[in-house]
Amino acid sequence: MSDKSEVAGQILDGLRLMHSDPVCELNFKTPFELLVAVILSAQCTDKRVNEVTATLFRKYNTPEDFAGIDVHELERLIYSCGFYKNKAANIIKAATDILVRFGGKVPSTVEELVTLAGVGRKTANVVYAVAFGGQAMAVDTHVLRLANRIGFVRTDKPEVVEKALTAAIPESRWTEAHHLLIHHGRYVCKARNPECDKCTICAYCDYYASLCGKQE
Numbered sequence: 567m568s569d570k571s572e573v574a575g576q577i578l579d580g581l582r583l584m585h586s587d588p589v590c591e592l593n594f595k596t597p598f599e600l601l602v603a604v605i606l607s608a609q610c611t612d613k614r615v616n617e618v619t620a621t622l623f624r625k626y627n628t629p630e631d632f633a634g635i636d637v638h639e640l641e642r643l644i645y646s647c648g649f650y651k652n653k654a655a656n657i658i659k660a661a662t663d664i665l666v667r668f669g670g671k672v673p674s675t676v677e678e679l680v681t682l683a684g685v686g687r688k689t690a691n692v693v694y695a696v697a698f699g700g701q702a703m704a705v706d707t708h709v710l711r712l713a714n715r716i717g718f719v720r721t722d723k724p725e726v727v728e729k730a731l732t733a734a735i736p737e738s739r740w741t742e743a744h745h746l747l748i749h750h751g752r753y754v755c756k757a758r759n760p761e762c763d764k765c766t767i768c769a770y771c772d773y774y775a776s777l778c779g780k781q782e
């Protein structure tokens with residue numbers, strides 16, 4: 567790509583034609599509920615997380631609740647999200663950390679969020695962007711796949727993708743870009759069978775160009 571910033575802007579405008587108002591699909595009422603939902607969403611669909619949290623949050627939904635919860639009870643409630651032992655441990659650690667170090671309030675900066683036990687950069691970026699309205703480029707599996715397919719990067723390292731995308735996209739569009747890429751990856755540019763015939767950004771996509779090259 568010759569001018570990544572210009573191309574990135576055109577790609578986002580193209581994606582807007584397909585996904586007019588992409589938003590976070592996890593259900594939550596508070597920043598803490600979102601934090602729990604994002605931890606649960608690793609390697610799991612948002613649909614399944616929403617089913618689990620619909621029951622979970624009726625009984626437990628504050629840092630106090632989760633810091634005091636019996637770990638086996640939490641494991642049982644989140645079992646169907648997968649990796650339930652790790653996720654239960656991380657949720658309890660993060661809740662305890664929020665109580666001890668942040669007075670029971672979820673911190674509102676990425677720098678503070680990543681210091682919470684069990685909270686990585688992707689989770690911190692999502693919470694910062696969605697719960698606090700910040701601008702952040704959270705790199706999940708969809709964003710990673712799309713950035714590589716389009717040809718923006720050639721890497722499996724999320725931190726490299728975040729750096730490349732935030733360098734090319736104006737900060738005012740980071741959160742929008744994150745949602746657009748996730749929606750495109752979830753509904754069109756799927757992992758196994760990307761639906762290139764429906765895609766509005768074929769002209770910018772290396773993967774599509776390689777498909778066309780093979781057909782010639």
Ligand code: SF4
Nearest residue numbers: 755760762765771774
């Ligand atoms: S052209 Fe195909 S591979 Fe490229 S972004 Fe669109 S759906 Fe994905």
